[in-house]
Amino acid sequence: MNYFLCFSFLVVTSLFSIPIREKPTQAQNAPDKPNVLFIAVDDLRPELGCYGKTAVISPNIDRLASQGTLFNRAYCQIPVCGASRASLLTGLRPNRNRFLNYKTWADKDAPEAVTLPQHFKNNGYYTVSNGKIFHYQDDKLESWSELPWRARDPSNDWRNYVTEAAQQIAIDHGNGKGPAFEQADVPDTAYFDGKIAAKTIADLKRLKEQDQPFFLAVGFLKPHLPFNAPSRYWDLYNPQNLPEASNPFPPESAPDAAIHNFGELRNYAGIPPEGALNESMAKLMVHGYHACISYTDAQIGKLLDTLEELDLADNTIVVLWGDHGWNLEEHGLWCKHCNFETSLRAPLLIKAPGLPAGQRTEALTEFVDIYPTLCELSNLAQPQQLEGTSLVPLLSQPNTSGKEYVFSKYHEGFTVKNDRYRYTEWSKDDGEVYARMLYDHQQDSLENVNIVDLPENKEIVKGLQQQLRKMYQEDFMK
Template sequence: MIQKMFAVLVLLVATSTYAADRPNVLFIAVDDLRPELGCYGKQHIHSPNIDRLAKSGILFERAYCMVPTCGASRASLLTGIRPARKRFISYLTIAEQDAPGITTFNTHFKMNGYNTVSLGKVFHNVKDNAEGWTEPVWRPKGVPWYQRPENHELHEKRQKQGSRKRGPAWESADVEDNAYADGLIAERAIVDLKRLKAKKEPFLLAVGFLKPHLPFIAPKKYWDLYDHETIQLPVNYQVPKDAPKESIHTSGELRAYAGIPPKGPVSDETARNLIHGYYACVSYTDAQIGKLLSELERLGLSDNTIVVLWGDHGWNLGEHTLWCKHSCYETSMQIPLIVKAPGIEGSQRRSNLVESIDLYPTLCELTGLPLPQHLQGSSLVALMKDQDATWKSAAVGRFKNGDTIRTDEFRFTEYTDKNGNRTSQMLYHHDSDPDENVNVVKGHKGSIKNLSENLHRLMGRDGEIQSTEKLDAKM
């Protein structure tokens, strides 16, 4: 018994010594952030801090989520496995229930000597994989959604009428950043960076910011960055030609907010307010990210810290008449992704198609941790080092009864009923129609056959994954 205890102690000491030489990880998640940012070529957006990170890291121009809803998307990314018809379905997804026995990202790092800390929204459910963090998950408590008294009172009144009834969809209040939750999350992250540095052990600090999730509430100074009169509605503010009815939803998430009609289109002025509010929230969260990056530099941690910035899914700002996410269109599936790593030259871009489940194996390789056998993504490290590295040629995902695949040329989606029988398809030719305005499914039979076969190979015809096969570069 004594010999066994001594052996365990030696192993723990060795692991601790080995871990001490590994880089830290600052893992930044942003809710509902679409790649409409300065560093993605959208110069109307004020995102100087995310742009700063892009200049020191690798920016992935075409990264995609697995499921365009928060709980399911995060569960897939943090387990490293793909969604299925009965796994990772809704925003309420709990990873440890949908994927029992799977070692999650945070747990794997904790088991390998990392201090793992979660602030804000990382997993959707605060109790999900709680044992994978070295201390209790922290989220701000008691912070009112709204700072304007009339908005707070309206919200409280509507909440008494039902949990799905909320206050206004936007707010501009002349307050400091820490009047809202994301400002408090940034402050806590700065404190924890100092504390974790003092431990002299490698850390994984996961920081999840809430905005630009609805409601679009941000301090007035961020609203003032944008001229309301210049904000335009999207050019494709209509349903795509010949789009399947399954592809268009009613923007139900938005309907809970005061001033939003229960059905049908919103007014043009409401649409502009929503877009303005979304932009303001992006700039607000960008400012909080900037505080973390500056503190990392001030503490002398930048050279030995991997920084990852990712959005959990895209968001629609009126495109195809849609608001929120919850669709298989490009606007719902595409995410921003930036990775900065010691020893890898920054200020580079990659146009390859990557998936959010690629992050788990990437961070394992960057930190020298073993790769769990269950992972279905592919490490991005070779691609980060060499833009000509061999890489997969498609990204797949799904939402409810739709399975979707993105290639260089096309986005193809197939909808099925509860028995797995096909009900409709849509195909968008991105070379000629990048905004996905015309469904050309009737004109590309050969391409559809190939796309459908590859989609089924990964997702399975019944919606279940057939194996842990990785998507290869053969299409």
């Protein structure tokens, strides 16, 4: 079936009956159906000024934090983009057979699930997808009122680069990936995120004139590799003043299962196939990551400015999230793909009409909580499929205690965190455990010493292991 015919068919067939929970109470002073600006940022860890990272230049995301609520302990369900996005957008957790890696299709793993944008569409919203929202552009097409738009052609990775030299390296490299970084004296729109911002600004102007609320999803690509951004964002930083990981080594007594070879980075030209990066390359990677944060921050600022200029700010919910964390040589690692705090903790900011501004909460929260939160803020009933809990109580009273436990997984590693500890275990399909880790975040916030085998921690491990089995019952029943 033709792509456009397929989209039309799915749009028509998407309007079916959905099991729903009780309709929520409308937030005080909030519009009945607020607009939603849903901002996803690829590979963004909490490396932002509003998260206390003073070396980072992120004034626009910091501005958003001052207008809403910052969730300081928000965790993704799985630290890889395709699976994390499928989980968040369906409100379902990963398990041994669902949402496994970056190649995840929500269509295939959860065909009956009603996605977050689809639920809004079925309730009278006009839904638009710009940039990277689902990993695959044509995943869950019934979610959108028009075809998802992207600035890039995914079949030509060399188009990530604007200089002829870097493009040629990408072509010669064979896999379309050239250097792991690029800086060029070009306008913001020379790279993809600038194009995404320009398209979104045009859409905001268009959608303002429509006689229905909108759900506008915007997926920025940076700071995902390659670290490509206009040179003026690189020039914001003196690389000698950027922070370096204080623990560029595997944790003491960490199992082999916890460590990987950061193959994602090694795909790029100029990166050695194994071993640690040399000092100059490591500094360059940190510099590039920060430059890309500032580049994307500038694009987000343009969207926030447009909301103000169009008088949309007071009736629009703005949500910003990074799909997972990222390692900047902590534990000797780069990229994500692991069960450490650096890969699992990610930014989450929510600004909602009628709710207080400039708040911060330390409550434990999860990305599966975003779907029910937006339903409640928009006065929509929640589909029965949802496995998260609305964060609206925390938006009203940020000092309220959140969840006692949050859960994530990556491949065969299942992990649970409570207020003090993170426990992770790796097991085969039959449930047999072959590796474990325990970190005391009160004493060891950087996770440098695995204390799972200390006799005094036996009961702690037992209790956390029970919570894992309670959450992932079907995965441990064999």
